[in-house]
Amino acid sequence: MFNxxxxxxxxxxxxxxxxxxxxxxxHRPPGCPSRCGNVEIPYPFGIGPYCSxxxxxxxxxxxxxxxxxxxxxxxxxxxxxxPVHITYQFEVVNISETQIYVKNSTLQLAMAxxxxxQDPNKTDIEIDLSSSPxxxxxxxxxxxxxxxxxxxxxxxxxxxxxxxAAVSYCTLSNTETYSASIGSCANTYGCxxxxxxKGVYLKVRLMxxxxxxxxxxxxxxxLAFVGMKDVLDFTYPLTNLNAPETFQNSKEFMYKPLxxxxxxxxxxxxxxxxxxxxxxxxxxINCSRLDYLCQKNxxxxxxxxxxxxxxxxxxxxxxxNPYNDSGCQG
Numbered sequence: 001m002f003n004x005x006x007x008x009x010x011x012x013x014x015x016x017x018x019x020x021x022x023x024x025x026x027h028r029p030p031g032c033p034s035r036c037g038n039v040e041i042p043y044p045f046g047i048g049p050y051c052s053x054x055x056x057x058x059x060x061x062x063x064x065x066x067x068x069x070x071x072x073x074x075x076x077x078x079x080x081x082x083p084v085h086i087t088y089q090f091e092v093v094n095i096s097e098t099q100i101y102v103k104n105s106t107l108q109l110a111m112a113x114x115x116x117x118q119d120p121n122k123t124d125i126e127i128d129l130s131s132s133p134x135x136x137x138x139x140x141x142x143x144x145x146x147x148x149x150x151x152x153x154x155x156x157x158x159x160x161x162x163x164x165a166a167v168s169y170c171t172l173s174n175t176e177t178y179s180a181s182i183g184s185c186a187n188t189y190g191c192x193x194x195x196x197x198k199g200v201y202l203k204v205r206l207m208x209x210x211x212x213x214x215x216x217x218x219x220x221x222x223l224a225f226v227g228m229k230d231v232l233d234f235t236y237p238l239t240n241l242n243a244p245e246t247f248q249n250s251k252e253f254m255y256k257p258l259x260x261x262x263x264x265x266x267x268x269x270x271x272x273x274x275x276x277x278x279x280x281x282x283x284x285i286n287c288s289r290l291d292y293l294c295q296k297n298x299x300x301x302x303x304x305x306x307x308x309x310x311x312x313x314x315x316x317x318x319x320x321n322p323y324n325d326s327g328c329q330g
Contacts, residue, residue: 028043028046028051028324029050029051032046032047032048032050032051033047033048033051033061034047036059036061036068036069036070036092037061037065037067037068037069037070038067039069039070039092039093039094039095040095041059041070041092041095042095042321042323043321043323043324044057044264044323045057045058045059045095045100046058046059047059047060047061047070048060048061053264053323054133054264056132056133056134056265057133057262058072058073059071059072059092060072060073060089069091069092070091070092071089071090071091071092072089072090072092072100072102073087073088073089073090074087074088074090074102074129074132074134075087075131075132076088076127076128076129076131085131088104088107089104090102090103090104090107090258091103091104093257094257097313098261098262098311099137099139099259099260099261099262100134100259100260100262101228101257101258101259101260102257102258102260103227103255103256103257103258104258105253105254107125107127108125108225108226108227108253108256108258109122109125109223109224109225109253109254110122110123110124110125110204110205110206110223110224110225111123111206111221111222111223111224111244112149112206112208112221112222112223113220113221113244114208114217114220114221115217115220123205123206123207124203124204124205124206125202125203125204125224125226126202126203126204127201127202127203127226128200128201129200129201129260130200130201132200132265133262133263133264133265133309134200134260134261134262135198135199135200135260135261135263135307136196136197136198136199136200136202136258136259136260136261137198137259137260137261138195138196138197138198139228139229139259140195140196140226140227140228140229140258140259141193141194141195141196141226141227141228141229141230142193142194142195142196142204142224142225142226143191143192143193143224143225143226143227143230143253144191144192144193144206144222144223144224145190145191145222145223145224145236145238145241146190146206146219146221146222146223146241147170147190147217147218147219147222147238147241148170148208148209148217148218149206149207149208149209149222150206150207150208150209151192151204151205151206151207151224152203152204152205152207153194153196153202153203153204154201154202154203154204154205155196155197155199155201155202170190170218170219170238190238190241191236195229196226198261200307202226204224204226206222206223206224208222218238219238219239219241219242220241220242221241221242221243221244222241223241223253225253225256226258227253227256227257227258228256228257228258228259230256236250263303263307263308263309263310263311264285264290264293264309264310264311265285265307265308265309285308285309285310286302286310287300287301287302287310290310293310293312293323294312294313294322294323295312295322295323295324295325295326295327295328296326296327296328297314297315297318297320297322297327297328297329297330298312298313298314298315298318298322298327298328299312299313299314299315299322300312301313314328315328317330318330
């Protein structure tokens with residue numbers, strides 16, 4: 001039989017917890033590694049269970065490669081029929097005080113090949129970070145390569161901030177000699193680039209546009225890739241658009257990470273002692289409710305953008321990890 005008294009007791013117990021300041025674990029527990037292969041893993045991130053401040057910051061270190069590689073699992077929200085959550089794995093390239101650099105070429109790449117017997121079409125890129133403590137940094141861009149294609153870039157689900165990116169026009173007479181200059185992509189044949197605004201949602205859809213201009217398709221394939229802004233210039237022969245396998249083998253695209261901002265979010269699940277698997281979910285996180293989050297010689301900052309959450313920062317003149325017991329050093 002349903003025990004109403006027991007239910008009320010648990011409700012009042014949880015409410016009493018939520019009404020008080022919470023002491024968040026302020027250091028990496030003993031025995032937790034701080035490095036995976038060549039990548040340093042700073043707290044609040046951690047390798048393995050109970051080594052991070054929150055499960056969203058838990059890193060998986062795969063020793064099957066040499067050197068070992070760290071991976072981060074991020075939960076996406078999808079809406080094919082109804083809202084569902086799917087977890088994707090990203091390789092971690094670097095973690096800084098405010099950002100994490102990750103890559104998953106399958107999610108970052110869209111390609112479309114028209115008129116081929118076996119179309120390897122993945123015409124959409126869709127990344128939804130709204131269920132995580134991560135958001136797109138302003139350091140990302142979308143690069144589209146192809147002839148007579150359109151890429152529709154949507155920055156939210158309401159379509160109010162959508163924009164259409166058109167691949168540069170290609171003339172049939174010279175397509176065999178064209179190469180897209182990626183560093184100056186906006187002014188070259190067969191290439192288009194647009195910066196991505198900060199946010200938690202991005203969708204890119206490739207569409208064939210050669211019929212609009214009533215002309216033959218110069219190349220059967222086109223691609224779109226989302227990743228960090230280019231710091232180097234390189235050329236990409238448009239003849240590669242005849243063979244889709246060249247996309248997967250192109251290090252210029254396959255090794256480019258996404259740059260994500262991270263934060264202590266409004267909803268946080270705190271990992272407690274391994275012998276006590278009780279996890280507390282705290283709502284409306286802000287600095288006044290998080291005693292002990294930011295350590296010696298550091299400041300707690302309430303992030304006032306639309307994503308909310310908080311972050312710790314060393315005071316001016318101090319360096320170190322503001323989340324560790326040792327705090328920031330002068």
